Amino acid sequence: xxxxxxxxxxxxxxxxxxxxxxxxxxxxxxxxxxxxxxxxxxxxxxxxxxxxxxxxxxxxxxxxxxxxxxxxxxxxxxxxxxxxxxxxxxxxxxxxxxxxxxxxxxxx
Amino acid sequence: xxxxxxxxxxxxxxxxxxxxxxxxxxxxxxxxxxxxxxxxxxxxxxxxxxxxxxxxxxxxxxxxxxxxxxxxxxxxxxxxxxxxxxxxxxxxxxxxxxxxxxxxxxxxxxxxxxxxxxxxxxxxxxxxxxxxxxxxxxxxx
Ligand SMILES: Nc1ncnc2c1ncn2[C@@H]1O[C@H](COP(=O)(O)OP(=O)(O)O)[C@@H](O)[C@H]1O
Ligand SMILES: [Mg+2]
Numbered sequence: 001x002x003x004x005x006x007x008x009x010x011x012x013x014x015x016x017x018x019x020x021x022x023x024x025x026x027x028x029x030x031x032x033x034x035x036x037x038x039x040x041x042x043x044x045x046x047x048x049x050x051x052x053x054x055x056x057x058x059x060x061x062x063x064x065x066x067x068x069x070x071x072x073x074x075x076x077x078x079x080x081x082x083x084x085x086x087x088x089x090x091x092x093x094x095x096x097x098x099x100x101x102x103x104x105x106x107x108x
Numbered sequence: 109x110x111x112x113x114x115x116x117x118x119x120x121x122x123x124x125x126x127x128x129x130x131x132x133x134x135x136x137x138x139x140x141x142x143x144x145x146x147x148x149x150x151x152x153x154x155x156x157x158x159x160x161x162x163x164x165x166x167x168x169x170x171x172x173x174x175x176x177x178x179x180x181x182x183x184x185x186x187x188x189x190x191x192x193x194x195x196x197x198x199x200x201x202x203x204x205x206x207x208x209x210x211x212x213x214x215x216x217x218x219x220x221x222x223x224x225x226x227x228x229x230x231x232x233x234x235x236x237x238x239x240x241x242x243x244x245x246x247x248x249x
Contacts, residue, residue, distance in 0.1 A: 037155060042144065057131065
């Protein structure tokens, strides 16, 4: 399933469009950057409430397919800018990480 | 002679730029065709060490040497030094302040992650003088 398909299916708002045709390989939930950094896998859909510039850096380094900011967590302006520069997909949702991850798990 | 040598100045307390050096090294390694596991190991270790420089030591310098069979990284800072390295190496140990934790750092996983993802890790540190970290990731034949 692509990032775009998942976004449509779950009515996620696209805050930053990198490459929405990227395939999602799995999912990871977490807000502690060191954990995500070392445990998220390439092509994971990352569910978090961390909408800062460091989350964008971690997403790039861990090679996540997209970041999903859950529960209306805010996306910082400088994070948005950096994500645009680096082509990182960022999606927004009012749902929590559990609900979204469960939906993704069903869809994959 | 190394294939490539890279040098970075890491500014202190600038969280917006933290990760730039690691990202740049990643781009180089990918272009050079290193396998994804090697790239991942280097990037995880370097990012953690880079972030530590920013959070705990007011910035510093990074030198990277890329060879076909190994990647060597030297991170030098003139921060406060690490009083008890053995303690600092323990998972969960962190002196990061609350404002840094709010950003998602300070899990106390940095040094353990560096150890885990490198083939060699040497820390030279002196109180009030600074810390030098030498890391090596071997490329499997
Ligand atoms: N470059 C450094 N200079 C001074 N102290 C450091 C440095 N790197 C790490 N430390 C100390 O070691 C502790 C553990 O580091 P780490 O495992 O990366 O956890 P964290 O960065 O999440 O606190 C830090 O909280 C800090 O006290
Ligand atoms: Mg750290």
